[in-house]
Amino acid sequence: MTDTETLSPPTAATRPRLTLKLCEPRGFCAGVDRAIQIVVLALKKYGAPVYVRHEIVHNRYVVDGLRDMGAVFVKDLDEVPDDGQPVVFSAHGVPKSVPARAEARDMFYLDATCPLVSKVHKQGLRHVKLGRHVLLIGHAGHPEVVGTLGQLPPGTVTLIETEEDVAAFEPADPSALGFITQTTLSVDDTAGVVTALARKFPELHAPASESICYATTNRQDAVKAASEKTDLFIVVGAPNSSNSRRLVEVAKRFGAKDAILVESEHDIPWETVTDGATIALSAGASAPDILVDGIIARARADYEVSLEIVQTAEENELFPVMRAIRDVPLTPADMAFVNGAA
Structure with missing residues (x-):
């Protein structure tokens, strides 16, 4: 190679081929969407800081984004000063003792527990x-x-x-x-x-209605459908996300040769994805779609990608926020973040 020669970027003819199976539904569920929206709306209405007891949802990208907006995450109510600012309880729910302690201190709290x-x-x-x-x-x-x-x-x-x-x-x-x-x-x-x-216990009583979250079932069904003949199944989610870890287990159980949990495209061993490979992609219920988009963009930059959509259900559930903050307008940028697109 001479000093004036440069390497040309890979072309469609020279790039390795990759089949990418994209699961639908994936990512944010209605309960997660509602919880994030509650924190954003509280910041808009009451200003920073808004205190959040524990992670609002199990995802570092979401938590860091809310922290940048002015949310302060605490492990216990003892860390919250008596400054009149709201406290939000996470989507996972809390023991009865937590709101009781908040009321004893005359705190203003917003309960983001998933319905x-x-x-x-x-x-x-x-x-x-x-x-x-x-x-x-x-x-x-x-x-x-x-x-x-x-x-x-x-x-x-x-x-x-x-x-x-x-x-x-x-x-x-x-x-x-x-x-x-x-x-x-x-x-x-x-x-x-x-x-x-x-x-x-033959006389055991089942719940009056189904306990299993629709989003859990839907995401696992899509993973089951996409797992067969898949070389690598990628699940986007946090290490402490129960529903995300289950997706990895489901992928392995239903035919994927390997399955991994990642937080972003940087965690993927791209060097092991060879020419002609098939990978599948899903995301846990607390993982925003922007992280999935990043993986797709990285794949398209390095491979000739054939994209297949594996859809097993449609979701149109919507859980409204509480009345105290329902009238607060959100900008397009706010909505993009709430919906996991930014």
Whole structure:
């Protein structure tokens, strides 16, 4: 090569080929959209700071974006000064003790708990009201589980994680049991535990309505449909996102040769994606679409991409925010952020 020669960018003829299967639905669900919107609207109406107890949703991009707007994330209400500014509770829900403490300090708070999580809380309370001991199927330590356990009176609920927990559980009255489920687990995730419970306790009462979040089911169904004959399945989501981790597990179980959880295109081992490979792409319910767009853009820059849409459902759910902030106008830029597009 002479000093004046330069390397030409790859052309369609020289770039490796890549089939990219894009899952729909993916990304933000209505509960996440509502929670983010509540923080943005509160900042617009009341100004910064707006305090947020724990991560509003499990995604670093979203949390960092809200922090840049003036949100202050705290682990506990003790970190919030008595300055009259609003406090937002995360989409995962909180124990009853949290709003009680806020009210005791005369705090102004906005509860961004997902309505589907609130429905599970009501189902648990209904079991208790009917004299049943509640069995909560979920993962210990998850914020939603912590919040749900804290909604029910002490001694009225037991966490069940595995079929082994079912075998070890001996209730005072086997005829007075009811179960509820962490929303971010799918029907497949809970099937074994529910079957074991029903077999051991024939009089077990199911929830009055389905506990599983529609978004969890829809995203897992799309991943199932896209997994077969896929070399690498990429799920965009945070490491602490339960529903995102489940998507990785589903992809492996339904035929993907490999599946990984990434936070952005920078986490993808592109050097392993060879000519003619097939990758699939989805995102957890708290991951914004701008991160998915970044992965698609990177793929198109380096590969000759054949894009396939794998759609298994349409989502049109909308959860309105509370009246106190419903009248606040949002700019197009605000809406783009709320919808995960910026």
